[in-house]
Amino acid sequence: MEIKQPHQRTEQTLLPQPTARRIGIDLGGTKIEGLALDSTGAELARLRIPTPQHDYAATVRAIAELVQQLELRAGLPSDGAPATVGVGIPGTIVRATGLVKNANSTWLIGQPLERDLSHALARPVLCANDANCLAVSEATDGAAAGAELVFAVILGTGCGGGIAVNGQVRVGPNGLSGEWGHNPLPWPTADELPGPPCYCGQRGCIETWISGTGLASDHRRVTGHPLTGPQIVAAAAAGDAAAEASLVRLEDRIGRALAGVINLLDPDVIVLGGGLSKLDRLYAHLPALIARHLFGGGALATPVLRAKHGDASGVRGAAWLWPA
Numbered sequence: 001m002e003i004k005q006p007h008q009r010t011e012q013t014l015l016p017q018p019t020a021r022r023i024g025i026d027l028g029g030t031k032i033e034g035l036a037l038d039s040t041g042a043e044l045a046r047l048r049i050p051t052p053q054h055d056y057a058a059t060v061r062a063i064a065e066l067v068q069q070l071e072l073r074a075g076l077p078s079d080g081a082p083a084t085v086g087v088g089i090p091g092t093i094v095r096a097t098g099l100v101k102n103a104n105s106t107w108l109i110g111q112p113l114e115r116d117l118s119h120a121l122a123r124p125v126l127c128a129n130d131a132n133c134l135a136v137s138e139a140t141d142g143a144a145a146g147a148e149l150v151f152a153v154i155l156g157t158g159c160g161g162g163i164a165v166n167g168q169v170r171v172g173p174n175g176l177s178g179e180w181g182h183n184p185l186p187w188p189t190a191d192e193l194p195g196p197p198c199y200c201g202q203r204g205c206i207e208t209w210i211s212g213t214g215l216a217s218d219h220r221r222v223t224g225h226p227l228t229g230p231q232i233v234a235a236a237a238a239g240d241a242a243a244e245a246s247l248v249r250l251e252d253r254i255g256r257a258l259a260g261v262i263n264l265l266d267p268d269v270i271v272l273g274g275g276l277s278k279l280d281r282l283y284a285h286l287p288a289l290i291a292r293h294l295f296g297g298g299a300l301a302t303p304v305l306r307a308k309h310g311d312a313s314g315v316r317g318a319a320w321l322w323p324a
Helices: 056-074 113-121 130-141 206-210 212-223 229-237 241-264 280-291 310-319
Strands: 022-027 031-037 043-050 084-089 125-129 149-155 159-165 269-273 304-306
Touching: 022 056, 022 130, 022 310, 031 056, 031 310, 043 056, 056 113, 084 113, 084 130, 084 310, 113 125, 125 130, 130 149, 130 159, 130 269, 130 310, 149 241, 159 206, 206 212, 206 241, 212 229, 212 241, 229 241, 241 269, 241 280, 269 310, 280 304
Parallel strands: 022 084, 084 125, 149 269, 269 304
Antiparallel strands: 022 031, 031 043, 149 159
């Protein structure tokens, strides 16, 4: 089967039978979560299983079995029409080869995951980067519902970005749309150069500064105290000045990084997901911090919003990868 990206799939022979039911799968490093949705986006069933470690064939089998279990629990298919299946992955699929690259679940790299899942489930399956799935979810029925151009950010253990245009994932010929976290931190100060080493082989990537891991590393470098991200947040709330300073540095760096996105892409809405997105203070402080670095100055017109569907947004976005 020829591997194509979602926006290229126009051949009628590749499309499943018409159906209002959707299944989304979120393939994480330690767990695989799946859900079934009806035509309104209401949840019909949800399941979670451990991710097989360092075993590609077992991962494919686990996803296929999870889809089948979701169909059983949701009573699908009742009319002979299969549910559509979308999968969010911690990497991307290269258009020209159909192979996975840039996956932190390294056993997926170089594998034809979309093709193998389509074969295992006897229907076409669409795969997309998990941050792109967040963007699709929030653009469809989330915090950015109806927005034309959405930039979504995952601020978790790492830092990722995704782009949705008119509710559909933007992939690009290199499979790199939204790979925001592996650009240099904009407008670095002298003490931020050359920046921490990143697993991608570069130094000073945005991800090394504004992820949960980056926050903890920055706090340790400055204070000598090895606290986790949640511990830093709790200490700041309790009045610890050093922890508060670490959060101020974090917010400033997020502001600079998002100003770079707006100067280049100018999205209608920015949506934040991941563990750090739960910090209420971000939504109060970021607009002014971003505005400092906007070309031409002025107040920020782009809303920065928390993901409506929270931790479930990625798996919902996977379900919405197929157009209505």
